Amino acid sequence: MKVLVPVKRVLDYNLKVRVKADGTGVDLSNLKMSMNPFDEIAVEEAVRMKEGGGGHPAGTATEVVAISIGPEQAQETIRTALAMGADRGILVKAEGEVEPLAVAKLLKAIVDAEQPGLVILGKQAIDDDSNQVGQMLAALLDWPQATFASKIVVAGGKINVTREIDGGLQTLSLETPAIVTTDLRLNEPRYASLPNIMKAKKKPIDAKTPADLGVDVAPRLTVVKVADPPKRQGGAKVKTVQDLVAGLKAAGVI
């Protein structure tokens, strides 16, 4: 079974977010960009399916293809996936913001060409926090979906996925081909070793454009403004537990 893993280049999760003074967006200039953490989990799961591990027999995945949609530098994000163990990459070059619906359409075009048995995506990107692409891709393909996965078992032509839902866990059985999106506790992604980083440089990356794939990526939504979150008035301290209880009483919350 071929497995496709889309990966997004985002502001590194350790970095502080700075809203641009003119309110048009978030300042990303000269800042470290990394693979979206949920996508790292997706790559890790796909590579375990290929190599064996995490409950998957080796060969569950026959080939792992990493896809990124973004500027030329998104190639680095694909290289990271290749260093983790993906076999080859596809870069769809697109400048500026590509909205989830357009991403899903680009991925559908790639899925139509590649015919994978499974696409594993991060449940959301930590920049726009949309949590849409996997579900949209499933809809466009008319494939079954299991979002927020904490466990994936491939058996007997089906994919059984345990999902993190409000109040607990739910397990679904999906016909293949299928879409799965990852939650935090599916696995712990590896760090790529130096030899694997070197090897990844030789793995092939195909470059495409939205036009090649016949998809219009013009945004549907207009950004009115981006602002800092309102500051919460806080910072008051109490010296003793007695003062705390008295304060809570005065505030009427106990």
Add this chain to the structure above:
Amino acid sequence: MAVLVVAEHDNASLKDATHKVVTAARAMSGDVDVLVAGENAAAVAQAAAKIAGVRKVLHADGAALAKQMAEPLEALITPLMANYDGVLFPATTTGKNAAPRVAAKLDVMQVSGVIGVESADTFVRPIYAGNAILTVKSAEAKKVLTVQPTAFKTAGDGGAASVEQVAAPAGPFKSAFLSDEIVKLDRPELTAAKRVVSGGRAMGSADEFHRVIEPLADKLGAAVGASRAAVDAGYAPNDYQVGQTGKVVAPELYVAIGISGAIQHLAGMKDSKVIVAINKDEEAPIFQIADFGLVADYKAAVPELMAELEKAGI
């Protein structure tokens, strides 16, 4: 324009998230209908009909809808959208799962996690884990939104909408439900609780988490939450996690014990009315947003707090 709100429920009872999303919908339109999709959920439909400001309740009942999975929900909702200019889902795991599937079928770009409705086409939502707030205008003919329920007031009861039956989708579907493990809680549900007590990594072990956090929560009649660090360390189960990637809560009282206050966590609880932080690290970021910060080791402070609450007759 008329808009549809997808009800949050468990077939037995209607969840308050629905009432909150109705408030968001009312800011877009005077004609708000509610869809109850489930199995043997007639009582839920009746409860939805009582929400003030609801025009009509659509009730679809069938085995395929028992677990409100994405495929049958989409098959139900997409055709209904011929009669609506917008559909609002609560930003719960059920809503987040199904909404984009409907949006893609309608060829509409969804707006996720809405915390403010400025007009029928302009919405406010957090991005970058709440570190920035985006206001966005949608020119889409039909709006598909997920709405953060905690950001809106609850619509009261007092309505008397009619309930109209609609056919449940028949399938077949390519995904099947196998099992679920719903944690049975003796405590209030985290996202709906008026009070929340959360523990962080400082607990050091699952035993300590149970020993310290749970009695205090029970004393206060509170739900139990946890920071991502505590969940990742295995001190608390996944569904306790409060934060941008976990649950977003806004109780009247939020008590953070041994939580440093990573931005990720703050995004999940900063809208609480009153925040208490107990942490021995004076520099912990949680203190910057706390209304009552107590610099103390929880090991001494929590027992003392229990005793003081006892004295106060709580």
